[in-house]
């Protein structure tokens with residue numbers, strides 16, 4: 001039985017990973033900063049966290065809390081990153097340095113493999129912003145480390161698309177661009193299954209998306225259909241985004257990073273090999 005350490009277990013993807021690992025009989029250890037979250041329900045229909053074999057309390061940004069965490073571990077999985085958290089930490093602190101702290105432990109304990117969840121966006125984006133830059137720096141360090149790597153680059157998660165559902169419920173969706181940008185978003189359960197089967201790979205970078213390629217306009221249409229409402233989209237011209245982004249950057253690096261990430265995601269097609277069977281229409285219907 002392989003022994004897996006999961007960092008990010010309390011998040012959207014992490015909950016599906018832990019559930020699938022336990023179902024498949026892996027020895028599962030989780031790193032959490034707030035153990036009370038282990039018993040809290042998920043926010044986006046993601047499953048409750050099952051009983052795991054071992055719980056370690058620690059913060060990835062505090063290396064002293066990670067000492068020997070990878071002893072007797074075969075595979076490390078990390079989906080740790082800043083998404084919605086508002087705890088004052090930066091993308092550099094968490095997405096880069098935090099994962100480096102974990103990687104150092106993985107190296108000193110000589111684990112077999114380190115799987116890291118990156119993003120599926122072009123590596124040559126003109127203005128990648130601090131979130132993607134931090135992740136790219138970590139990926140480079142992981143590839144250069146003495147641990148075998150598996151880097152998974154997923155398209156957008158279903159959980160992120162609930163923002164359209166929330167706006168549609170209020171009768172109006174604000175959308176960057178003309179709505180023709182396409183992507184194949186992926187459900188956490190499908191992505192978790194893909195990640196676990198990919199533990200058999202060695203030193204690979206794997207892009208992955210869901211089973212349907214949709215434009216943002218089509219995704220939003222599904223959101224309005226759930227409420228039997230006529231589609232009402234306010235398109236925000238891409239030309240307006242640059243001055244807004246400068247303004248946001250002036251006040252908050254954190255919001256600038258998230259904003260820049262979403263601009264990049266919504267103005268570039270994000271299409272990866274198709275996998276899984278969950279459809280966004282069914283997910284929207286289930287979540288309301």
Ligand SMILES: NC(=O)c1ccc[n+]([C@@H]2O[C@H](COP(=O)([O-])OP(=O)(O)OC[C@H]3O[C@@H](n4cnc5c(N)ncnc54)[C@H](OP(=O)(O)O)[C@@H]3O)[C@@H](O)[C@H]2O)c1
Pocket residue numbers: 007008009010011012013014031032033034037058059060061079080081082083084085094098117118119120154155156157158159160
């Ligand atoms: N959302 C998307 O569409 C998308 C697409 C592609 C890739 N990704 C990437 O996929 C990854 C997972 O996304 P997600 O939606 O599952 O994120 P999420 O729900 O926000 O989960 C993030 C996890 O990281 C943990 N974490 C954050 N800071 C930590 C710290 N200092 N020490 C220890 N744990 C910490 C969180 O713990 P707490 O519960 O304690 O906060 C949580 O378990 C992210 O890196 C994201 O960038 C996301």
